[in-house]
Amino acid sequence: MNLPALWFILIGVLFVGYFFLEGFDYGVGMLLPFVGRTDDERRAVLATIGPVWDANEVWLITAGGAIFSAFPNWYATLFSGFYLALALLITALILRGVALEFRSKDDGKWWRSLWDFVIWLGSTIPGFVWGVAMGNILHGMPINGHMDYIGGFFTLLNPYALAGGCATGLLFVLHGALYLSLKTPSPLRERSMRIARKMSRLTMVAYFGFVVLSYFFADFVNTFGIDPGPVPLLAGSSMVAVGFLLRSGLLGWAFAMTALTIFLSTMSVFLALYPRVIISRLNPAWDLTVYNAASNHYSLTVMSIVAISALPFVLAYQIWTYWIFRKRVSLHETFHY
Amino acid sequence: MTNVGLARLQFGVTTSYHFLIVPLTIGMAFQLALLETLYWRRPTSEGRQLLDFFGRLFLINFAVGVVTGILLEFEFGMNWSNYARFVGDVFGAPLAIEALVSFFMESTFIAVWIFGWDRISPRIHAWSMWLVALGSSLSAFWILVANAFMQEPTGYRKVHGHAVMNNFLALLGNPQLWVEFPHTELAALCTGAFFVAGISAYYLQKGQYLNEFQQSFRTGIYVAAVTSILVIVAGHEQAQHLAAIQPMNLAVSEALWHTSSVHASWTLAAWVDPVRQINRFAVRIPYMLSILAYNRLSGRVMGIDTLQHMYMRRYGPGWYVPPVLITYWAFRFMILMGLLMAFMAVKGVFLERRKRLMKHPRFLKLMVYAVGLPLLGNLMGWVMAEVGRQPWVVYGLETTVQGVSPTVPIVDVWMTFIGFTLLYGILGVLDIYLLVKCIRLGPGTQESPDDMGLMEVNRSEEPPL
Numbered sequence: 001m002n003l004p005a006l007w008f009i010l011i012g013v014l015f016v017g018y019f020f021l022e023g024f025d026y027g028v029g030m031l032l033p034f035v036g037r038t039d040d041e042r043r044a045v046l047a048t049i050g051p052v053w054d055a056n057e058v059w060l061i062t063a064g065g066a067i068f069s070a071f072p073n074w075y076a077t078l079f080s081g082f083y084l085a086l087a088l089l090i091t092a093l094i095l096r097g098v099a100l101e102f103r104s105k106d107d108g109k110w111w112r113s114l115w116d117f118v119i120w121l122g123s124t125i126p127g128f129v130w131g132v133a134m135g136n137i138l139h140g141m142p143i144n145g146h147m148d149y150i151g152g153f154f155t156l157l158n159p160y161a162l163a164g165g166c167a168t169g170l171l172f173v174l175h176g177a178l179y180l181s182l183k184t185p186s187p188l189r190e191r192s193m194r195i196a197r198k199m200s201r202l203t204m205v206a207y208f209g210f211v212v213l214s215y216f217f218a219d220f221v222n223t224f225g226i227d228p229g230p231v232p233l234l235a236g237s238s239m240v241a242v243g244f245l246l247r248s249g250l251l252g253w254a255f256a257m258t259a260l261t262i263f264l265s266t267m268s269v270f271l272a273l274y275p276r277v278i279i280s281r282l283n284p285a286w287d288l289t290v291y292n293a294a295s296n297h298y299s300l301t302v303m304s305i306v307a308i309s310a311l312p313f314v315l316a317y318q319i320w321t322y323w324i325f326r327k328r329v330s331l332h333e334t335f336h337y
Numbered sequence: 338m339t340n341v342g343l344a345r346l347q348f349g350v351t352t353s354y355h356f357l358i359v360p361l362t363i364g365m366a367f368q369l370a371l372l373e374t375l376y377w378r379r380p381t382s383e384g385r386q387l388l389d390f391f392g393r394l395f396l397i398n399f400a401v402g403v404v405t406g407i408l409l410e411f412e413f414g415m416n417w418s419n420y421a422r423f424v425g426d427v428f429g430a431p432l433a434i435e436a437l438v439s440f441f442m443e444s445t446f447i448a449v450w451i452f453g454w455d456r457i458s459p460r461i462h463a464w465s466m467w468l469v470a471l472g473s474s475l476s477a478f479w480i481l482v483a484n485a486f487m488q489e490p491t492g493y494r495k496v497h498g499h500a501v502m503n504n505f506l507a508l509l510g511n512p513q514l515w516v517e518f519p520h521t522e523l524a525a526l527c528t529g530a531f532f533v534a535g536i537s538a539y540y541l542q543k544g545q546y547l548n549e550f551q552q553s554f555r556t557g558i559y560v561a562a563v564t565s566i567l568v569i570v571a572g573h574e575q576a577q578h579l580a581a582i583q584p585m586n587l588a589v590s591e592a593l594w595h596t597s598s599v600h601a602s603w604t605l606a607a608w609v610d611p612v613r614q615i616n617r618f619a620v621r622i623p624y625m626l627s628i629l630a631y632n633r634l635s636g637r638v639m640g641i642d643t644l645q646h647m648y649m650r651r652y653g654p655g656w657y658v659p660p661v662l663i664t665y666w667a668f669r670f671m672i673l674m675g676l677l678m679a680f681m682a683v684k685g686v687f688l689e690r691r692k693r694l695m696k697h698p699r700f701l702k703l704m705v706y707a708v709g710l711p712l713l714g715n716l717m718g719w720v721m722a723e724v725g726r727q728p729w730v731v732y733g734l735e736t737t738v739q740g741v742s743p744t745v746p747i748v749d750v751w752m753t754f755i756g757f758t759l760l761y762g763i764l765g766v767l768d769i770y771l772l773v774k775c776i777r778l779g780p781g782t783q784e785s786p787d788d789m790g791l792m793e794v795n796r797s798e799e800p801p802l
Contacts, residue, residue, distance in 0.1 A: 069432065080416075080745050298502055306437070
C-alpha cells in the first residue's frame with residue numbers, strides 16, 4: 001500500500017477538519033465586537049463556541065504532529081521556512097486562548113474590552129495567515145538543495161499570497177456569521193444574517209479573485225489544465241450557492257455550503273500539490289514530495305494503525321459534544337465566558 | 338550570542354514555563370475528579386461550591402498550560418529543523434499520538450465539564466473530569482516517550498544519517514521511560530495535591546468556610562503524603578538508571594571531578610569551582626553516593642575527567658561535560674524540595690488524623706507556602722535532566738549544535754525569543770493576578786451556574802440547523 005499517499009490524504013483530512021471547525025470559531029471571534037454590542041450579548045456570542053473551540057484547535061495540533069511524524073522533512077522545511085509567520089500565528093493563538101478564559105474572570109470595563117479586542121485580533125490573524133501560507137505553498141518558495149528555505153519573511157508577503165489571506169479571512173467571517181445566525185437568539189441572529197448577506201458578495205469577489213490569480217501565480221495549469229476537474233469546480237459552485245441560499249433564507253443550507261467550500265477548496269489545494277508537499281522555485285528537482293519527505297515504511301505502518309484505531313473514538317466523542325451543546329444559546333443563560 | 342545558544346535559551350524558557358504549569362494542572366485534574374466523585378456520592382451544596390471554586394483556579398492554569406504547549410510542538414521545526422529531520426521518523430510518532438489520543442480527550446471533556454453541569458447526568462459529569470485527568474496524564478506519558486528517546490535512544494536504526502524507527506515496542510519499553518514517567522507523573526499528582534491542600538489551609542487558618550475546606554484539605558494532604566514518598570522512591574530508581582546510561586550526567590550532578598573512592602561519599606553542599614575543577618568547603622555524607630548509585634555501601638562512581646576521556650574515545654574529539662554548576666545545584670534543590678514536601682505532607686496527615694489541625698495555625702500557614710515546593714522541585718528536576726543531557730540533543734547520536742535550523746536568520750530568533758519571553762511574562766502576571774483574585778473572593782461569592790435561567794434554556798430553544 002502507498003503509505004506516503006495515505007498520510008498525505010490523512011493530513012488533508014486533518015486540515016479540512018481544522019479549517020471547517022476553527023473556521024467558524026475564527027469568524028465568530030472576528031465578528032465579536034460587531035455582533036455583540038452589550039456585555040451580555042458578547043457573552044452569548046462567545047457561548048456559541050465556548051464548548052467546542054479548544055477541541056477544534058486540536059485539529060491543527062494533530063495536523064502538525066502528523067506532518068512531523070509522517071513527513072519529517074516537510075515539517076522541518078515548512079516550520080523553519082515560515083518562521084516569523086508561524087511565530088505570529090502562535091502568538092495569536094496563545095492570546096486568543098487565554099483571552100477567552102480570562103475575559104469574564106474580572107468585571108472591570110477596560111479589562112473586558114481589552115480581552116474582546118484580543119479575541120478579535122487573535123481570530124483575525126490566523127484567518128489571514130492561513131491564506132497567506134496557502135498562497136505561498138501554491139506559488140512555491142525559495143528552497144535550496146538541502147531542503148532549506150532561503151527567503152526572508154517579506155518574501156512570503158507577495159501580492160498573490162496576500163490575496164489568499166483576504167480570501168480565507170473573508171471566507172471564515174462568512175462561515176462564522178452563518179454559524180452565529182444559527183446559534184444565537186434575536187437580535188444577534190438578525191445582525192449576523194445581515195453581516196452574512198453583506199459578506200457573501202465580498203467573499204465571492206475575494207475567493208474567485210484568488211482562484212483567477214492562481215492561474216497566473218500557481219502552477220495550477222500544469223496540474224489541472226484549463227479544466228480543473230470536478231473538485232475545484234464543485235468548490236466554486238458551492239461558493240456561488242451560498243449567496244442564493246442566504247437570500248432564500250435557508251441559513252442551515254448556506255452554512256453547509258460554506259463548509260463544503262472550505263472542504264473542497266482545501267482538497268483542491270492538496271490535489272494541486274500532490275505528490276509535492278513543498279514546491280521549490282529554484283529547481284524542480286529540489287521539490288519536497290510525499291516520497292522524499294516521508295518517514296520510513298515501518299514508522300508509517302505503526303502510525304497508520306494508531307491513527308485508524310484512534311480516529312473513530314475521537315470523532316465519536318467530538319460529535320457527541322456537538323450533540324449535547326446543539327441548542328441555540330439564550331440571552332438568559334449564565335455564561336462561563 | 339550564537340544561533341544555537343539563543344535557540345536553546347528560547348527552548349529553555351518556553352519549556353520551563355510550560356513545565357511549571359502543566360504538572361499542576363495534571364495533579365489538579367485528579368484532585369477535582371476525586372472531589373467530584375465524593376460529591377457525586379453525596380451531593381451537598383458545600384461539595385458543589387468546592388468544585389466550582391477549585392474548578393475556576395484549575396481553568397485559569399489550564400488555559401495557560403494549553404496555549405504555551407502549542408508553541409513547543411512548533412518550536413521543534415522552527416528552531417530545530419535539522420533535529421526534526423534527523424529524528425522525526427522516531428520522535429514525531431509520540432508527538433502525533435499525544436495530540437490524537439490525549440489532546441482531543443482533554444480538550445473535549447474539559448469543555449463537557451465546564452459547560453455540561455445541566456446537560457448531562459452527574460455521573461457522566463464526574464466521568465468527564467476523570468477523562469480530563471486521564472487525557473492529561475496520557476499526554477505526559479507520550480511526551481515522555483519522546484523525551485526518553487532523547488535521553489536513551491531505543492527502537493531505532495540509522496539509515497543514511499537519519500534515525501529511523503524499527504521497533505515501536507522498544508520505543509515504548511524504553512527503560513528510561515519507565516523510571517522517568519512514574520517519577521514525573523507522581524510529582525505532578527503531588528503538585529496538584531499540595532496546591533489543593535495549601536489553598537484549603539489558607540482558609541482553615543483564617544477560620545473561613547471550614548466545612549468545605551476540611552474536605553478538600555483531606556483529599557489533598559492524603560494524596561500529597563502518598564505521592565511525595567513515592568516520588569522519592571521513583572526518583573531514587575531514576576538516579577540509579579542515570580548512573581548506568583548517562584554516567585556523565587550523574588558525575589556532573591555530583592560535581593565529581595575525579596573518580597570516587599570505593600566508598601563514595603555524597604556532598605550535601607560545596608563551593609563548586611568549575612574553572613579550577615575543585616570543590617571547596619564540601620559537606621559530605623559518607624557512603625551516601627554509593628548507596629544512591631548502587632544501593633550498596635561500596636561502589637566507585639566515575640568522575641568527570643575519566644568520563645571525558647572515555648567519551649572522546651567513543652565519539653571523537655569534543656567537550657562532553659555539561660554545565661556543572663547548574664546541574665549540581667538543580668539536583669540538590671530538587672532533593673531538598675522533595676524532602677520538605679514529604680515532611681510537610683506526613684505531618685499534615687498526622688495532624689489531620691488526630692484532629693489537631695486547627696490547633697496548629699502556624700503549620701497551616703506554612704502549608705500555604707508549601708504550594709511552591711513541588712513547583713520548584715519539578716523545575717529543578719527538569720533542568721537537571723535536560724541540562725545534564727548536554728551536549729547531546731539525542732544522547733550519543735546527535736549534538737544540540739547539529740540540531741539547529743541552518744537558515745533561520747539570528748534576528749528572527751532574537752525577535753521570537755524576546756517576544757515570547759515578554760508574552761509569557763505577561764501571562765504569568767495575569768495568571769497570578771486572577772488566581773489571587775479568585776482565592777480572595779473565595780467559594781460561593783461568584784456567580785454560580787445554578788442560580789438562574791437554566792429552565793428557560795430548555796424551553797425556549799429550537800433545534801439548530
